[in-house]
Amino acid sequence: MREVVGVDGSEPALEAVRWAAVDAWLHRRSLRLVCAVPQAPEPAGPGLDEIKAERPRWLSEAVTAARAAAKGMEFEQVLRHGMPGEVLLDESQEAERLVVGTRGLNEVTGVRLALGSTAELVAMRSRCPVVVVPDSAGREDARTGPVIVGVDGSRVGEPALGAAYEEASLRGAPLVAVHVWSDVATDEWFGPGSADWEAIRVDQERVLAERLAGWEAKYPDVSVERVVARDRPVRFLVEHGAGAQLIVVGSRGRGGITGMLIGSTSRALLHCAPCPVLVVRAP
Known part of the structure; x- marks a missing residue:
């Protein structure tokens, strides 16, 4: 059994990673950290190559956050090609639970978005239960x-x-x-x-x-x-x-x-x- 959490380099996503790590530990599940690499349209959008190059760093930061939240757990980190929402929906077919932050970064521009894109999409169409984690989830x-x-x-x-x-x-x-x-x-x-x-x-x-x-x-x-x-x-x-x-x-x-x-x-x-x-x- 595994839990999947979306990683996009934003602080809300890191909050979701921390929450998912503790949640997976409570449920005795493995945790899979998934970061999407969007396919570039032609011509490529501004800064797309730079954004793609940051994905490994985003995953590394997410693993560090997860390990700090739930010491002793093993985490799988995955880079997958595709738009974030579609990648996470595909992941939901074999996951026990899917976790996302309320806000993230636009796949091409890097601009932070309010809920209404990836989080709402996966909540509406996921094949497994979904947890949407707000920025305030870390409070006592x-x-x-x-x-x-x-x-x-x-x-x-x-x-x-x-x-x-x-x-x-x-x-x-x-x-x-x-x-x-x-x-x-x-x-x-x-x-x-x-x-x-x-x-x-x-x-x-x-x-x-x-x-x-x-x-x-x-x-x-x-x-x-x-x-x-x-x-x-x-x-x-x-x-x-x-x-x-x-x-x-x-x-x-x-x-x-x-x-x-x-x-x-x-x-x-x-x-x-x-x-x-x-x-x-x-x-």
């Missing part, structure tokens, strides 16, 4: 806080629940199971202002309890806090993720469309979550 509470899982009440969310319990157990962390409903969604059924919020809350607490029942028996060592709230899911998870070490979400929710590998909540979290986000693909 990122290693000691709880694991948070978003529970939407559907069966397609079961893989995410299982992954969240496993992460909490391995890390010796409490688990916060969050089930959030929106007044916008409720108004679609009952009409604006007509909903009985107390009755809805009781019903949603029942839904959450049912979804957790089997997992609590399987992981008796995990302390679970149940949270049911009327809020927008992304806003609530971002606010409460500030002190967490990991947020776990499914790739599709109840409103997921067949063929779409990542839903709107998961996608939005990748842009703004204050801690690493694990996206677990639904079957």
Whole structure:
């Protein structure tokens, strides 16, 4: 079993490497550090040769960072030709987990990019679970806080629940199971202002309890806090993720469309979550 992490010479990528090294150690996996060498268009873009020549140095820096984060581990380092997103998607076919930073460097210009390129691409199309690691992942509470899982009440969310319990157990962390409903969604059924919020809350607490029942028996060592709230899911998870070490979400929710590998909540979290986000693909 192996974990794969993308390397692109940026500090966010090095933060992702450090996180992946510890994560691979916890899961007893090997770690494969992958750096893509883009094929040059004709004519070659400005500085492309220089950027290509830097790849071995980027890998060397990544190995140093990984060894400092998880001493005693062996790391495989690989240079592969192709665009970063496509290379990592190919790697995902045989990986247990794929880890990327939230921001990276443009493959040709070397300009730092916001999320929306490689990280979003692999989160949407990866064949294995993906962790997107923000710049702030190295802070102290990122290693000691709880694991948070978003529970939407559907069966397609079961893989995410299982992954969240496993992460909490391995890390010796409490688990916060969050089930959030929106007044916008409720108004679609009952009409604006007509909903009985107390009755809805009781019903949603029942839904959450049912979804957790089997997992609590399987992981008796995990302390679970149940949270049911009327809020927008992304806003609530971002606010409460500030002190967490990991947020776990499914790739599709109840409103997921067949063929779409990542839903709107998961996608939005990748842009703004204050801690690493694990996206677990639904079957």
